[in-house]
Amino acid sequence: xxxxxxxxxxxxxxxxxxxxxxxxxxxxxxxxxxxxxxxxxxxxxxxxxxxxxxxxxxxxxxxxxxxxxxxxxxxxxxxxxxxxxxxxxxxxxxxxxxxxxxxxxxxxx
Amino acid sequence: xxxxxxxxxxxxxxxxxxxxxxxxxxxxxxxxxxxxxxxxxxxxxxxxxxxxxxxxxxxxxxxxxxxxxxxxxxxxxxxxxxxxxxxxxxxxxxxxxxxxxxxxxxxxx
DNA sequence: ACAACCTACAACCATAAGGTTGTAGTTTGA
DNA sequence: TCAAACTACAACCTTATGGTTGTAGGTTGT
Numbered sequence: 001x002x003x004x005x006x007x008x009x010x011x012x013x014x015x016x017x018x019x020x021x022x023x024x025x026x027x028x029x030x031x032x033x034x035x036x037x038x039x040x041x042x043x044x045x046x047x048x049x050x051x052x053x054x055x056x057x058x059x060x061x062x063x064x065x066x067x068x069x070x071x072x073x074x075x076x077x078x079x080x081x082x083x084x085x086x087x088x089x090x091x092x093x094x095x096x097x098x099x100x101x102x103x104x105x106x107x108x109x
Numbered sequence: 110x111x112x113x114x115x116x117x118x119x120x121x122x123x124x125x126x127x128x129x130x131x132x133x134x135x136x137x138x139x140x141x142x143x144x145x146x147x148x149x150x151x152x153x154x155x156x157x158x159x160x161x162x163x164x165x166x167x168x169x170x171x172x173x174x175x176x177x178x179x180x181x182x183x184x185x186x187x188x189x190x191x192x193x194x195x196x197x198x199x200x201x202x203x204x205x206x207x208x209x210x211x212x213x214x215x216x217x218x
Numbered sequence: 219a220c221a222a223c224c225t226a227c228a229a230c231c232a233t234a235a236g237g238t239t240g241t242a243g244t245t246t247g248a
Numbered sequence: 249t250c251a252a253a254c255t256a257c258a259a260c261c262t263t264a265t266g267g268t269t270g271t272a273g274g275t276t277g278t
Binding site: 129178 | 265266267268270274275276
């Protein structure tokens with residue numbers, strides 16, 4: 001079960017496809033927050049928020065560090081940038097750059 | 110049922126969370142393709158591919174135009190850019206710009 | 219006219235996703 | 249020490265998702 005980049009892309013976009021998770025991500029990008037502090041901001045159970053945090057963590061969009069009995073989550077901006085990079089590649093396809101790269105590669109046997 | 114920007118974000122990220130759909134999007138960003146031409150490229154039924162195309166269309170990532178009995182799909186690069194813009198906003202949060210904007214807004218009553 | 223092609227969509231199935239409640243393990247502060 | 253706080257996770261329910269097959273409606277070329 002190789003961890004392909006498509007697997008990673010699946011996880012990243014899927015993690016971002018829920019508005020609660022995007023909101024959590026905004027908060028933890030702005031600064032560290034404990035899971036219960038995050039949970040206080042939403043009209044759902046603690047367990048539900050904890051699951052959302054787990055999804056974001058598995059996708060690599062946030063990481064947690066223990067501080068006493070609290071688990072402090074902070075957002076990983078590099079993961080956000082990696083998603084932006086995937087979109088840039090789509091734009092490149094649109095511009096037809098792939099064709100040019102293929103031509104360049106074909107020129108140097 | 111107002112069509113909020115969060116609804117739109119949900120649909121966009123969800124549409125992008127499937128690798129087959131990302132691949133279809135790549136193809137239609139590179140150029141127009143009929144639904145059956147797209148379907149020929151995947152190891153699944155025509156109906157399955159047609160559903161993926163419909164998901165991308167509902168999210169606004171591609172549009173179709175009729176040409177005789179064919180339906181030609183082409184990718185919308187602006188929709189891709191709008192997703193990139195959402196990620197840029199997340200990066201802005203990370204840089205703490207929101208706080209500065211709040212300060213500026215607070216300064217002009 | 220009509221067979222072949224392209225598309226749309228309904229009905230169905232298995233599994234994943236998002237929510238709930240409940241239980242249990244750590245850590246803290248009095 | 250021990251109750252309260254913080255977290256993790258299992259079990260369960262409902263709905264969404266991604267796939268299938270089957271049916272039916274336009275278009276085309278002969």
